[in-house]
Amino acid sequence: MKKIVIVGGGIAGLTAGIYARLSGYEAEIYEKNPIAGGQCMGWNRKGHHIDNCIHWLTGTKENSSLRKLWETIGALAPSTEFVQHDKFYTSYIGNESITLWKDLERTKNELLQLSPEDESEINKFMEHVKYATCCQMPVDKPMDMMNLVDYIKLGKSMAGMQKVTKEYGAIDIGDLAAGFKHPLLKALFTDYMFKEYIASSYLVSYATIASGNGEIPVGGSLAMTNRIIAKFESLGGKLYCNRPVKKVMISGTIANGIELLNGHIISADYVICATDAMEMFHKLLGRTFMDKKWEACFNDEERYPLASGLQVAFSIDKSKFELTDTVFLDCEPFEVNGKEISRISFRTYEYEKDFAPEGKTVLQSNIAQFDDDYRYWKALNKDDYKRKKQEFSEIIKERIEKKFPQLVNHIDLLDCWTPVTYERYCNSYHGAYMSFITRKNVKSFHVKGTVKGLSNVFVASQWIMAPGGLPVATAAGKFAVQRILKKEKRDYMF
Ligand SMILES: Cc1cc2nc3c(=O)[nH]c(=O)nc-3n(C[C@H](O)[C@H](O)[C@H](O)COP(=O)(O)OP(=O)(O)OC[C@H]3O[C@@H](n4cnc5c(N)ncnc54)[C@H](O)[C@@H]3O)c2cc1C
Known part of the structure; x- marks a missing residue:
């Protein structure tokens, strides 16, 4: 053999x-x-489980x-069970929020209610998310081993994607957001994925969630x-x-x-x-x-940037926190590698019974990092690296406590990790956890x-x-x- x-x-x-x-x-x-x-991968800290990967x-x-x-x-x-989610994520500015629901009609209605003046952009966006639900990655065999019949079949099954590519294939997520007038919609569209990504990939991501093709086991x-x-x-x-x-x-x-x-x-x-x-x-x-x-x-x-994350995980008291899934919030600005950050995200894992002791849940926050950020972390000596991680963890904790004062004394640091962690653990170049970001043009x-x-x-x-x-x-x-x-x-x- x-x-x-x-x-x-x-x-x-x-x-x-x-x-x-x-x-x-x-x-x-x-x-x-x-x-x-x-x-x-996932790892354990202080009796909690930190999940590194599957967002969808x-x-x-x-x-x-x-x-x-x-x-x-x-x-x-x-027989695999999936987490019962009804949304992609929610963005906040102050107390005002907007959610991308799995239910596309609900999302459309709520976006229109929030910002009637963005009606035409909202309608166009929602229509194209529906087209994008046809997107399937061809995995039967490599593209170069496909024959004419395979290509015709693929082309037919992905017909809707031509419309998505035509409208959103030459702009990036930053441009997509700029097309909306309401500040909360601008924030919504740039919160989840890097604004440098081509906009069509954002529509495909949302369509994947909305069509039930992107669940979490x-x-x-x-x-x-x-x-x-x-x-x-x-x-x-x-x-x-x-x-x-x-x-x-x-x-x-x-x-x-x-x-x-x-x-x-x-x-x-x-x-x-x-x-x-x-x-x-x-x-x-x-x-x-x-x-x-x-x-x-x-x-x-x-033209071909790589992305990683600066992440921190906390244990929080479940009874003190009512937000679930993934949320993005504005916060008092702070700096990492000289770049100002004024929005933070959390993801909570209250749906996983085994990830935390009774009454607790894990809350994770992730700040996008790029090639130059990797170099910043890499250049620090051991003591400074540890100190900067501590500082960052403290900043995020403070921002969370400010927004949710009921969490004061009910939030404990579990772990903090950087692009250098991914390099050390997986030999990932610049700590990248995906391949190259596809930019417009x-x-x-x-x-x-x-x-x-x-x-x-x-x-x-x-x-x-x-x-x-x-x-x-x-x-x-x-x-x-x-x-x-x-x-x-x-x-x-x-
Ligand atoms: C925070 C985060 C969130 C993510 N979220 C999602 C998501 O929601 N959905 C999604 O689809 N993807 C997500 N990803 C991306 C996904 O995890 C990766 O795309 C995928 O796991 C990569 O798999 P791989 O086998 O190509 O590479 P890797 O996982 O990097 O595997 C390479 C392996 O090679 C080993 N190795 C390296 N060098 C050597 C050596 N010299 N000798 C022996 N072994 C070696 C490494 O230790 C590693 O085990 C996420 C990643 C991260 C970090």
Whole structure:
């Protein structure tokens, strides 16, 4: 039996491992951390659970190709329960609020009630969110392996997206917000996603939630990761944790295997790299193998920015806090890396009974960070880094207490983490937790996942396609194995 060795046990690597086993290959995953899952992770602090990842999982709608993929890898089962949410999020200015409900008619009515003078923009926006509900990520096979019939089928199923792209494909979220007159609507549209993102991606995100295709599985990120690991191991796959990989062993155009940091050599017929792209090309393979497209994007932070987060988690008394889900609020301005911040977000996890002791709930806040912010955190020495995190945590706590005085003495810090945390934990370049942000007037990033000059090395990672995220990661894992099957002239349809 031929052996596929996979470097990295995130969602992409685990998916590749499962499809490798389903295709009859030996599959071994080598993961640097004590547990697999990469960024789809959660951790415990002071008897509470902090969920790192799933804000929404695209592909939860029954009978979609992506749902089938999630079920194949064990992430979801027909019996999986989802969190009962009725909204995407709520934005506040002072005491005035507006919500993007899953119910699109309700949202439209409330937006119109709030700002009748924005009627035409509201109607246009809501109409196009409805069109965007048809958006499905093609995951049956890689685009370059699709035939004419596949393309026609895809084009037909995504007809509504042409209208969305025409109206919202050449502007960014900042432009979208600027088209509204009411200050709360301007805030609403720029609160959730980076304003640099192309506006169509925002409509697709809201449409995903509204159409029930972006639910949160109960138990969150770690529980889902554990189900995928269990599936891989039940198929006979071997997962080796605490095994950082030093390099892929290359001889001419062939990889013979990998070398672990502890010096052990693992032989392989195929190597799948399922790590961050820079880790892959700077350390594991060597920069000469990096695709020119990748190189160009990494060298152009202005047009291809990367985003991460500065985050803090608190334990709060459930009885003292009535807001649920995700909310955005204005606050007294403060600075991080010299940038003024006047709005903060919280997400509460009151719906997860096991995430906190009785009577408590976890509240998390996330401030967007970009390449220069990563450099700011990275440049701090150990003491200053710790001090700045403490300062930031205190600032957020104060802002929360000011807004919700009933929380004074009922809010405790659990943890604070930065882009550098993601770099340390996952070897993520600049702490990025998605791939490149697609900006207006910039070509969206997409590579095949093959490595020029190496015939038996493939890439499975969210980095193969903007904007990354869990759906891209899992599809990339499946695609890498499909490419191996095609190379071996075997049937690659799952
Ligand atoms: C705060 C946050 C919120 C998010 N929210 C969402 C969301 O709501 N929906 C969504 O779809 N996505 C979300 N994401 C993104 C999602 O988590 C990622 O897209 C996805 O997990 C990436 O999977 P991956 O396998 O490509 O990469 P990773 O998860 O980065 O996995 C790479 C793995 O390789 C390992 N590794 C690296 N170098 C080596 C080495 N040398 N040797 C061995 N192992 C190595 C790492 O430890 C890691 O386990 C979020 C991410 C974060 C951080």
